[in-house]
Amino acid sequence: MTQIVIVGAGPTGATLALLLAKRGIAVTLIEAARDFHRVFRGEALMPSGLDALEQMGLSALLEDIPHRQLDAWEFIFGEKQFFRVDEPMGADRPCTLLPQPPLLKALISQAQTNDGFEFIQGVPVKDLRWNNQRVAGVVLSDGREFAADLVIGADGRSSLVRQRIGLELVRQPKNVDILWFKLAASPKFATDNVFRTILNSDRAFSIFHGAESGKLHLAWVMSANENTDTKQANWAEIFASLSPSWLAEHFRNRADSIESPIRLSVVVGYCPQWYAPGVLLLGDAAHPMSPVRAQGINLALRDVIVAANHLVPLFHKKARHEEIDMALRQIQAEREPEIIRSQQLQLKEAKQGELLRKNPLLRSLLIQLAPLLGKIIQKSWLNRQYQMRQGIIQVRLTV
Structure with a gap:
């Protein structure tokens, strides 16, 4: 019998599969997509995420993948700098941008060197198998069935595993979507890769150089009442009209390089319960995160470490199903405080941004009083970032 089936080969599923396979546990990893090149994948590794990969013994793997560090974070109100904070903000390493497709390929290639690991790609899971009211495996769309002592749903915010076992996802009220652009x-x-957030009038966007060579990434915040015709809009001129002169000139000069935007529907939520008999949810399947400060991949990697700590000893000793199911509760209990606190911090930052967008008087006062208020607000922002960047609790791989 396959001991563990993991549904979803994103960062959560791929890293957990590799950890388990290296420790001699039989794993089948199933990915619905035929390749890893989705239209959007988060690529920001904070110090907490980099630390998690280092604990997994994967730092050398990262060196073989093109990556790019951020140098600073900057906020521009109107056309003037409000404040700037340089990396690594007291950590021992800066935020690093890493493309997910080559990372996932490298993780799975390494996992495939271990006996007992199987990777199935391009065939989605259709349903779950049951035995005496306990999940006992999965059924694929091509009719194949895989038995398992444990199924792990690492299949993202729209998790089919979560839907099949009827676990509730409590969503935060939705107030924004994101349009994601790439350009030259x-x-x-x-020379200075700064993550810049620009607020001008009631419009806001962020821009930075991604891991992909020669490409800027731009995230345009769309409010619930947005009426911009996204297909017909002259985006180069819109961005230029809101930007400092040097950046406005770049938008106008390279208007032809602006790619059609991808609309990202922001889903933020939390499962009050991540588990049922024979099944566990991890990463976005259990707690889809806001895009604010790129927490999703970093928290998911920390989920993986805690899950491995609990599961590896149990599977080594061929624990009874009752013992495995008890460990699932413990995994959630250990991860829950950090997830809840991170979402609270993200929500606080998002609400402050919305308040600035909607309140012209407040924006005007902040711009006028920037020399006085900039340092105070910078300190408040930094205090929030320290927790989100470096982790709210200590997570250590012990197996």
């Missing part, structure tokens, strides 16, 4: 890079970002 400016030399200024090559």
Whole structure:
């Protein structure tokens, strides 16, 4: 019998599969997509995520993948700098941008060197198998069935595993979507890769140089009452009209490089219960995160470490199903405080951004009083970032 089936080969599923396989546990990893090139994948590894990968013994693997560090974070109100904070903000390493497709390929290639690991790609899970009211495996769309002592749903915010076992996802009220653009890079970002957030009038966007060579990434915040015709809009001129002069010039000069935007529907939520007999949810399947400060992949990697700590000893000793199911409760209990606190911090930052967008008087006062208020607000922002970047609790791999 396959001991563990993991549904979803994103960062959560791939890293957990590798950890388990390296420790001699039989794992089948199933991915519905035929390749890893989705339209959007988060690529920001905070110090907490980099630390998690280092604990897993994967730092050398990262060196073989093209990556790019961030140099600073900057907020521009109107056309003036409000404040800037340089990396690594007291950590021992800066935020690093890493493309997910080559990372996932490398993780799975390494897992495939272990006996007992099987990877199935391009065939989605259709349903779950049951035995005496306990999940006992999965059924694929091509009719194949895989038995398992444990099924792990790492299949994202729209998790089919979560839906099949009827676990509730409590969603935060939705107030924004994101339009995601790519365009030609400016030399200024090559020498000083700053994540810039620009607020001008009631419009806001963030821009930075991603891990992909020669490409800027731009996230345009869309409010619930947005009426911009996204297909017909002159985006180069819109961005330029809101930007400092040097960046406005770049938008106008490279207007032809602006790719059609991808609309990202922001889903933020939390499962009050991550488990049922024979099944566990991890990562976005259990707690889809806001895009604020790129927490999703970093928290998911920490989920993996805690799950491995609990599961490896049990599977080594061929524990009874009752013991495995008891450990699932413990995994959630250990991860829950950090997830809840991170979502609270993200929500606080998102609400502050919305308040600035909607309140012209407040924006005007902040711009006028920037020399006085900038340092105070910067300190408040930094205090929030320390927790989100470095982790709220200590997570250590012990197996």
